[in-house]
Structure formats: structure tokens, C-alpha cells
Amino acid sequence: MSTLQNAQDAWSQPDGTINEKAIAAVVAARQEGGWGRSLHDILTIARRNLLIEFRNPAEILVSTAFPISLFLVFTASFAKVVAPGESYSSYAQFLLPFTLVQGLIFGSVNVGSVFYNDLESGRDVRLRAMPIARLAAVGGRLVAAAVRILFQISGIVLVGHLVGFRFYSGLLSTIGFFLLPTVFVLSIALIAVYIAIGAQSSETILAVMNPWILPFTFLSIGYVPKEGFPDWAVGFVSHNPVSMVTQAMRALANGEPAAQSVIITLAWSLALVLLFGPLTLRAYKRKI
Amino acid sequence: MLPDPHVAAIAQQMIAQRQETGWRRAIDDSLLITGRNLIRLQRNPIVIVAIAIFPMVFLIGFWVVGQKLMAAQGVNYIQYLVPIINLQALFFAGLGSAIMLAKDIETGMMERARVMPISRVAVVAGLVLAYLIRGLLATFILLAVAYGLGFRFQGGFFALLGYFSLVIIFTAACITGYSILALKLRTPTLVDAVAIIPYTPLLLLSNGFSPTENFPIWLQPIVRYQPVSVTCDALRALVEGSANGGSLYVASLLWLVGILVALGSWSVRLYKSL
Numbered sequence: 001m002s003t004l005q006n007a008q009d010a011w012s013q014p015d016g017t018i019n020e021k022a023i024a025a026v027v028a029a030r031q032e033g034g035w036g037r038s039l040h041d042i043l044t045i046a047r048r049n050l051l052i053e054f055r056n057p058a059e060i061l062v063s064t065a066f067p068i069s070l071f072l073v074f075t076a077s078f079a080k081v082v083a084p085g086e087s088y089s090s091y092a093q094f095l096l097p098f099t100l101v102q103g104l105i106f107g108s109v110n111v112g113s114v115f116y117n118d119l120e121s122g123r124d125v126r127l128r129a130m131p132i133a134r135l136a137a138v139g140g141r142l143v144a145a146a147v148r149i150l151f152q153i154s155g156i157v158l159v160g161h162l163v164g165f166r167f168y169s170g171l172l173s174t175i176g177f178f179l180l181p182t183v184f185v186l187s188i189a190l191i192a193v194y195i196a197i198g199a200q201s202s203e204t205i206l207a208v209m210n211p212w213i214l215p216f217t218f219l220s221i222g223y224v225p226k227e228g229f230p231d232w233a234v235g236f237v238s239h240n241p242v243s244m245v246t247q248a249m250r251a252l253a254n255g256e257p258a259a260q261s262v263i264i265t266l267a268w269s270l271a272l273v274l275l276f277g278p279l280t281l282r283a284y285k286r287k288i
Numbered sequence: 289m290l291p292d293p294h295v296a297a298i299a300q301q302m303i304a305q306r307q308e309t310g311w312r313r314a315i316d317d318s319l320l321i322t323g324r325n326l327i328r329l330q331r332n333p334i335v336i337v338a339i340a341i342f343p344m345v346f347l348i349g350f351w352v353v354g355q356k357l358m359a360a361q362g363v364n365y366i367q368y369l370v371p372i373i374n375l376q377a378l379f380f381a382g383l384g385s386a387i388m389l390a391k392d393i394e395t396g397m398m399e400r401a402r403v404m405p406i407s408r409v410a411v412v413a414g415l416v417l418a419y420l421i422r423g424l425l426a427t428f429i430l431l432a433v434a435y436g437l438g439f440r441f442q443g444g445f446f447a448l449l450g451y452f453s454l455v456i457i458f459t460a461a462c463i464t465g466y467s468i469l470a471l472k473l474r475t476p477t478l479v480d481a482v483a484i485i486p487y488t489p490l491l492l493l494s495n496g497f498s499p500t501e502n503f504p505i506w507l508q509p510i511v512r513y514q515p516v517s518v519t520c521d522a523l524r525a526l527v528e529g530s531a532n533g534g535s536l537y538v539a540s541l542l543w544l545v546g547i548l549v550a551l552g553s554w555s556v557r558l559y560k561s562l
Contacts, residue, residue, distance in 0.1 A: 062481045066488070073492040080502040081357050088504065207334040211341050218349030228357050 025105040038133035045127075045140020049114070050147055060148065063110060064155045067103025071156065072097060074223065075163060082224050089164025096160040096275055097177075097249035099221030101242060103156065104149055104185040111145050111191025119197065124288050145189060149182045169255030177252040180265060184245050187269035190276045197283040216242045241268040313406040321401075321414025322421075325388065329422060338343060338384065339422060343377040343430045350497060351437060365497065371523035372496025374427055375458060379459045379491060381423040382462025383483045385415055389470035390479045398562065412559065423459035443529035450537050451526045457544045458519060465551045471558040496520045504555050509516075515543040 013019050046234040053060050071092075079091035118124060127137045157165070167174050195208050219233060229237050237243060245265045251258035329335045330481035350369055358365040358394040392398050392411070401411045431439070441448060466483065475481050493510070503511050511517055522540035 058478060058481045062484060066484055069488040073488060076493070076503050076507060081354070081361065081498055084360075099478040103418070146362045203332065203334045210448070211337060211345065214342075214345045214349060218345075218353055224353050224357060229352060230356060233352055 005162040018235060036248055036269065038135050038139070041136035042139035042143060043134040044132075045136050046143035046147070049141060049144035052114075053144070053148060060151070061123050063107045064152045066106075067099050067152075068159045070103070071099040071160065072163065074099070077150075078223060082228065087164075092160060092163040092165050092198055092252070093253070095223070096156070096165045097253060098217075098220065098246045098258070100153060101181050101184070101245050101249070102217045102222065104152060104181055105188055105217065105242070106210075107152065108185055108189035108192050109206050109209050111141075112196040112199075112209070113202040115141065115193050116196040116199055116202045116205060119287065124284075128288060140188065143164070145186060146182055149185055150178060153178055153181065165253075167253050167255075169252060173252045173255060175256065176258070176262065180248055180252070180262060181245060184241075184265055184269050187272040187276075190272060190280060194276050194280040194283060197280065197287050216240055222246050241265065244268065293449070297432070312553035314409055314413075315358060317407040317410035318417060320406075321410045322417040325414055325418035326421065328331065328388070329384075329418065332448070335384065335422070338380055339377075339426045340429050342380065343373055343426055344433050346376060347373045347430065348437070354497075360500075361499070366434065366437050366439045367527060369497070370430070370439050371520045372491070372494065372516075373434075374430055374455065375496065375519065376491055377426040378423045378455065378459045379428060379462055379487060381419050381426065381459055382466040383480075383487075384422070385463045386466035386470040386479050386483060387476050388419075389467055390474055390476040393470065393474050393562070394476060401495055415467075416460065419463050420456060420459050423455065424452075427455050441527055443526050443533065443536065447526040447529055447533060451523060454519060454523060454526075454537070454540060454544070457548070458501040461544050461547045464555055467555045468551060468558060471555065471562065479556060490514065490516045492522060515540075515547060518543050519556070 075088055075092045075095055078095075079086070079088045083091055083096075119123035124137060133139075167177070169177075192205055192209055196202075199205055199208075219229075219237050219241045221237060222242065226234055226237045226243075244261055245268075248258050248265050250256075251261060256286050297374060307435070331424045347369060350373070351366055355365040358368065392415075398411065431441075441451075445453070465486070469483060470479050473482065493507070495511055496516065500508050500512045500517070518536070519540040522533070522536035
């Protein structure tokens with residue numbers, strides 16, 4: 001009782017408000033700010049999101065299995081159409097980077113709907129009231145989404161290996177092959193998150209995202225090289241960001257020069273972040 | 289204790305007077321539930337996307353990607369592609385019906401319908417009817433878009449009739465098959481997640497997008513004779529008005545009716561034990 005009384009005496013000022021220096025001292029003692037604490041909080045939130053994923057594995061398994069089955073089926077049915085006289089495995093080498101990106105882009109809808117469920121259940125309001133780093137709510141989700149994406153990439157690459165997909169490049173390029181789509185898809189997931197904030201139901205996210213994701217994936221150099229397209233489509237096909245990331249990943253896997261397409265892909269991601277980052281932040285602040 | 293025979297007689301008379309059983313009542317109730325389901329479909333934005341935009345995007349997408357390469361193989365791709373895109377739209381109608389059924393089970397609508405003085409078949413028939421309408425609507429929109437891209441129906445009146453009868457039976461088979469998932473799993477999100485699993489082997493591993501000869505030799509028998517391929521062959525023959533349309537139609541009908549009977553009896557058993 002007496003210690004509490006002392007503490008109150010130390011805090012309160014003659015005009016009845018609380019001494020701000022004292023608050024700062026408390027915050028400092030509990031280490032609520034600072035890099036170490038922020039990192040710790042980010043990892044805690046990331047762990048929580050990943051636990052949700054892995055305790056309900058149906059969703060992540062299906063969203064990994066779907067691109068895998070698309071990859072296998074398209075290899076079986078289109079190899080002879082796209083490259084008559086060549087082997088199935090050479091088309092697999094051509095197709096895998098694209099199916100990977102395509103599957104991940106469709107998966108970005110999931111990032112949005114997880115976020116939507118969090119907003120619905122009031123989780124973000126709760127996080128606000130807790131003594132954690134402000135960055136953690138966003139950072140934790142990003143880390144969790146990245147881990148999820150890397151898990152999916154690994155699964156798809158493993159199956160691709162069975163059909164004949166190989167890395168013909170060095171370690172650095174291989175790492176780039178894993179990281180580039182992660183960055184690209186996270187920047188697209190930002191759009192899904194932005195939609196999620198304003199959405200009336202989690203189905204809205206799917207309904208808004210899919211109609212434009214599909215044309216971008218179809219009209220890309222993914223299934224067919226750009227020579228296979230009618231002339232009026234070639235311009236769009238060759239500048240489509242999905243084509244860019246596909247081209248970059250093919251180059252990274254085959255050990256060809258990849259710098260230009262990698263840089264263009266990263267520029268697209270940066271542009272998306274610069275556009276949707278502030279929009280999302282503003283909408284989020286309004287919502288909470 | 290046995291009910292008083294007099295009371296039982298009065299109850300029978302009341303039921304007769306209110307016409308709770310009988311064909312007329314069953315049809316009325318089914319139409320009522322169909323109306324309810326259609327209102328739910330209208331109010332869901334994703335349904336409009338699924339009916340109008342999805343098939344269109346898939347048709348145009350595959351057409352743009354494949355027409356040049358398929359032409360090199362001597363295939364007029366727009367004529368070749370429309371049947372499988374149509375079947376895909378019907379497949380998605382079946383998927384949607386399963387999600388709605390799971391929602392009805394989860395929210396207790398099913399139990400509510402049980403205690404109401406309506407025909408027992410009404411809930412099922414209402415679901416099937418609503419999604420048949422959705423499937424037909426998607427088909428009309430798709431054919432209109434395809435017409436704009438150069439698709440032409442070359443068969444006569446009976447071929448057109450055959451085409452639409454296959455569309456209806458295929459939708460019924462999809463709804464029946466998917467209803468098993470809904471009755472077993474009972475949670476909409478789970479149904480949604482798992483529902484994509486029959487899609488890949490049946491629709492994509494068919495000769496719908498690419499002729500059978502392009503598949504690896506060991507896969508060709510499966511690709512050629514599985515139900516979606518056979519139905520696709522029949523639809524294409526009807527579109528082109530080819531002479532073998534009749535025999536392919538019968539083959540497809542045999543597959544679809546067989547599936548309907550087999551999965552239908554399973555589904556009815558699950559529904560009764562609900």
C-alpha cells in the first residue's frame with residue numbers, strides 16, 4: 001500500500017496530470033520499445049499466426065497441392081503443344097517457375113482473408129491495448145506470410161524435381177529463386193490486405209482479386225513463350241509483371257543472366273508497396 | 289401408448305386438408321425453397337463473378353494462349369474449347385451448391401426445415417433447382433461470349449437439345465457428387481478447401497483443353513475414357529454436328545447416369561442419417 005502511495009506521489013503533478021517522465025521511465029524499464037523488444041514481439045506474433053496455419057493444415061496443404069497438380073497436369077497436356085518433339089521434362093523446366101508464382105499469387109488471397117478474420121474478431125484492437133511494439137502487428141504477419149510462402153515454394157520445387165526440374169545455377173541464384181517470388185507475392189498480398197480492411201465478408205476478397213489475377217497469369221509468358229500469342233497480345237504479355245518475375249526465375253534456375261528481369265520485378269514490388277502501403281495504413285488506422 | 293384411433297383419424301384428416309404431402313405440395317415447396325436459394329445467390333457478389341466473369345476469363349485466357357499453337361496442330365481452338373469451359377462452369381456450380389448445403393447444415397436451416405410442415409424433398413430439390421438455374425445461366429452467358437469470339441453451333445435442333453440435356457445432367461451429377469462432401473464435412477470453409485481436389489484430375493486431366501494424343505502414352509487411356517472427356521467429346525460432336533454425335537451422346541449419358549445413380553444413392557443415405 002505504501003509503495004503504491006509512493007509511486008502515485010512520484011507520478012502525479014500538482015495540476016493532477018501524470019508526470020510524463022515517469023511514464024517514459026516505466027516504459028523504458030519494461031523495454032516496450034527498442035529493436036530487441038520489437039524483434040521479440042514480431043516473432044511472437046509470427047509464431048501465433050504460423051501455429052494457426054499448421055494446426056489447421058487443410059488450407060495450406062490444399063493451396064500447395066493445387067499449384068502442384070496444375071503443374072503436373074499442364075506438363076502432361078501442353079508439353080507436346082508448346083514444344084512438339086521436345087521432352088516433357090524440358091517443358092517442366094520451363095513451366096515450374098510460372099506455376100509457382102501463379103499458385104502463390106492465388107494464395108495471397110488467403111493472406112487477406114486471415115487478416116479479415118483478425119479484424120472481425122477484434123484481434124487488432126486487442127493488440128493495440130497490449131504493451132507490445134506497434135510494428136509487431138504488421139511485422140509479425142509479414143514474417144508469418146513469408147514463412148508460409150517459402151514452405152509452399154519448397155513443396156513445389158521438390159515435386160518439380162521429380163518431373164525433371166533442376167537448378168543449373170549457383171547457390172546465390174538458387175537463394176534468389178526462393179526469395180524473389182516471396183518479395184513479389186508479399187507486395188501483391190498487400191492489395192489483398194487493403195481490400196480486406198474495407199471488405200464486408202471474406203468472400204469479397206476473392207471476388208475482387210481473382211478477376212484481375214486470372215488475366216495477368218493467362219496473358220504471361222508462363223504457359224507459352226510470347227511467340228505463341230497473337231500479335232495484339234504480345235505487347236501486354238512481354239511487359240506483364242507476372243511475365244517479368246517468371247522470366248527472372250527461369251534465368252535464376254537456368255544460370256542465365258537475370259539482373260535486368262530481377263530488377264524490374266523488384267521495381268514492380270516497390271511500386272506496389274509505395275502505392276498500397278500508405279493506402280493500407282490509412283484505411284487500417286481508420287478502422288481500428 | 290397407442291394414440292386414440294379417433295385422434296389419429298382427425299390428424300390424418302388435418303394433414304389431408306393442409307395438403308402437406310402429395311406431388312402438388314412437394315412441387316410448391318420445392319419452388320419456394322428454390323426461390324429462397326436464388327435470392328441468396330443474387331445477394332452474394334462472388335456468385336455473379338462465378339457465373340459471368342470466371343467462365344469468360346477462362347475462355348478468353350485459354351483461347352489467347354492456345355489458339356496459335358493449336359492451329360499448328362490443326363485444331364480450331366475456340367470450337368474445341370467451349371465444351372470444357374462450359375463443363376468447368378457447371379463444376380463450379382456444383383461446388384457452390386455444396387458450400388450452400390454445408391451452410392444450411394451449419395446454421396441449422398436444415399433442422400428448421402425438418403420441423404416445418406413442408407415436403408421432405410423440398411430442401412434438396414430446392415437446392416438442385418437453384419443451382420441448375422445458375423448452371424444454365426452461366427452456360428448462356430458463356431455461349432454468347434464464345435459467339436463473339438467466333439464460336440458457331442453447327443449441329444441442328446436435336447444437337448442443340450442434346451447439348452443442353454447433357455449440360456443439365458452434368459450439373460445434376462456435379463451437385464450430387466459435391467453434396468456428399470457437404471454432408472460428410474458439414475463446415476463450409478472445409479468444403480471450400482477440399483472441393484478443388486476432384487477438379488484437377490477430372491477436368492484438367494481430360495481431353496478438354498488439349499487432344500488426348502498430346503498426353504504421355506501411359507496416361508492416354510485414362511484421359512480418353514474418363515467421364516469428363518467422354519462428355520466433352522459428345523458436346524464437341526454435337527457442336528460440330530458430326531455423324532458420331534449420337535453414339536458419343538449415349539456413351540456420355542451412360543457415364544453421367546451411372547454417376548448420378550451411384551453417388552445419388554450414397555448422398556440420399558447420408559442425408560437421411562443427418
